[in-house]
Amino acid sequence: MEQEQLSALMDGELEADHADRLLRGMRDDPEAVAMWTQYHFIGDVLRGEPSLAPTMSARLAAALAAEPTILAPRRAERATNTRRISLQIAASVAGVAVVGWLAFSSVNDQPKPDEVIALASARDDAVRDLTRMHLEFSPHTAMPGVASYIRTVGINERDRVR
Amino acid sequence: MAQGDREIDQQLVERAQKGDKRAFDLLVLKYQRKLTRLLSRFIRNASEVDDVAQEALIKAYRALPSFRGESAFYTWLYRIGINTAKNYLVAMGRRAPTSTGLDAEEAETFDDNDRLRDMNTPEAELMSKQMASVVNETMRTLPEELRTAITLREIEGLSYEEIAEAMNCPIGTVRSRIFRARETIAAQLRPLLGTSDDKRW
Numbered sequence: 001m002e003q004e005q006l007s008a009l010m011d012g013e014l015e016a017d018h019a020d021r022l023l024r025g026m027r028d029d030p031e032a033v034a035m036w037t038q039y040h041f042i043g044d045v046l047r048g049e050p051s052l053a054p055t056m057s058a059r060l061a062a063a064l065a066a067e068p069t070i071l072a073p074r075r076a077e078r079a080t081n082t083r084r085i086s087l088q089i090a091a092s093v094a095g096v097a098v099v100g101w102l103a104f105s106s107v108n109d110q111p112k113p114d115e116v117i118a119l120a121s122a123r124d125d126a127v128r129d130l131t132r133m134h135l136e137f138s139p140h141t142a143m144p145g146v147a148s149y150i151r152t153v154g155i156n157e158r159d160r161v162r
Numbered sequence: 163m164a165q166g167d168r169e170i171d172q173q174l175v176e177r178a179q180k181g182d183k184r185a186f187d188l189l190v191l192k193y194q195r196k197l198t199r200l201l202s203r204f205i206r207n208a209s210e211v212d213d214v215a216q217e218a219l220i221k222a223y224r225a226l227p228s229f230r231g232e233s234a235f236y237t238w239l240y241r242i243g244i245n246t247a248k249n250y251l252v253a254m255g256r257r258a259p260t261s262t263g264l265d266a267e268e269a270e271t272f273d274d275n276d277r278l279r280d281m282n283t284p285e286a287e288l289m290s291k292q293m294a295s296v297v298n299e300t301m302r303t304l305p306e307e308l309r310t311a312i313t314l315r316e317i318e319g320l321s322y323e324e325i326a327e328a329m330n331c332p333i334g335t336v337r338s339r340i341f342r343a344r345e346t347i348a349a350q351l352r353p354l355l356g357t358s359d360d361k362r363w
Contacts, residue, residue, distance in 0.1 A: 003341065003345065004337065004338060004341040007337070007340055007341035007344055007345075008322075008337050008340075008341070009170060010170065011166045011170075011315060011321075011322065011340070012166025012167060012168070012169035012170040013166055013321070013322045013337065016173075019170070019173060020173075023173070023174070023177060023182075023185060023188075026184065026188070027182065027184040033184075033187070033188070033191070034355075035348065036188055036191060036192075037191045037192075038344075038348040038351055038352075038355075039344045039348065040191065040192050041195070041293070041297075041351075042297050042316070042344055042347050042348065042351075043316040044195060044196070045293070045294045045297040045298065046297065046301070046312070046313070046316045046317055047316060047317055049195075049196070049199070052195045052198055052199070052286070052290050057212065057216075059212075059216070060190070060194075060212075060215075060216050060219065061187075063216055063220060064183070064186070064187065064190065064219065064220065064223065065183075067183075067220060067223055067224070069181050069183055070178070070179065070181070070223065070224065070226055070227055071179070071180065071181045071227075072179035072180070072226065072227030072228075
């Protein structure tokens with residue numbers, strides 16, 4: 001039955017909570033991952049797309065495994081367009097606020113990192129996790145969390161492809 | 163792109179954005195063949211294509227926090243692939259093709275069997291040919307209702323609801339037929355897998 005669920009999952013035909021449970025289980029289930037790949041390969045062949053064998057080279061697998069885990073701020077689920085835009089504006093405002101705060105605080109006494117992080121993550125606790133996870137990229141300042149947050153945003157902007 | 167692809171892709175993207183790396187692996191396993199095929203349009207040498215595909219996939223992973231689902235994941239991935247290929251060709255002092263459709267929309271539908279055949283090693287070529295013919299042969303032996311169900315899904319891109327209507331049966335039956343079709347074909351493929359040093363899934 002679970003295999004049938006996987007098949008439905010591929011087609012986007014599994015209810016969200018079932019899909020979630022199945023995907024969580026797949027993290028430690030190489031057989032399920034194998035099925036996923038084979039089923040997709042079958043689809044490619046049936047559509048007449050030139051078929052490369054369903055493999056992931058050991059080199060690619062190792063390179064992906066070696067990547068530091070990314071962690072993006074959580075987004076509002078199923079936001080309508082209007083809501084999404086307003087959230088983006090809110091995010092921009094929050095960004096300006098953080099920069100303003102930093103500019104201001106640099107000529108005053110240094111705030112505790114947590115205060116600034118709290119401001120940055122007013123909408124989202126995930127930002128806090130993000131800053132903590134990327135501390136290794138941070139230059140040595142009095143505010144490691146903040147510095148790495150700024151760095152992360154910079155990378156995103158540069159790499160964004162749209 | 164069939165119906166439902168965008169939904170599951172978005173779900174996988176969101177999981178990966180929350181730190182679940184395996185979810186990104188599933189996207190890679192789904193799209194790396196198409197990406198490789200796309201890149202082989204611009205770069206002839208097979209090992210160079212592999213390098214560029216790998217670079218593009220790593221870039222995509224790093225850029226994933228900025229992906230907001232405004233376009234489909236595969237369109238976004240193809241665009242990264244195309245940019246990576248362009249940069250690679252520039253760095254190698256070769257001119258990036260300008261008239262062969264360096265374009266993600268077109269990339270979706272291009273068909274370039276010959277080029278791909280050229281760049282594959284004979285063993286890889288034989289393997290993928292063998293596997294493709296196993297798929298097609300097994301398809302022919304499937305019971306009619308399984309063959310129809312998987313055809314409507316994979317080739318016509320219909321939703322389960324639409325297939326249920328077309329086949330005049332409950333959605334649960336559609337779901338089961340599509341699964342049994344896939345599993346019957348996959349069972350025939352499995353003996354061919356696991357014969358290489360590459361990780362085969």
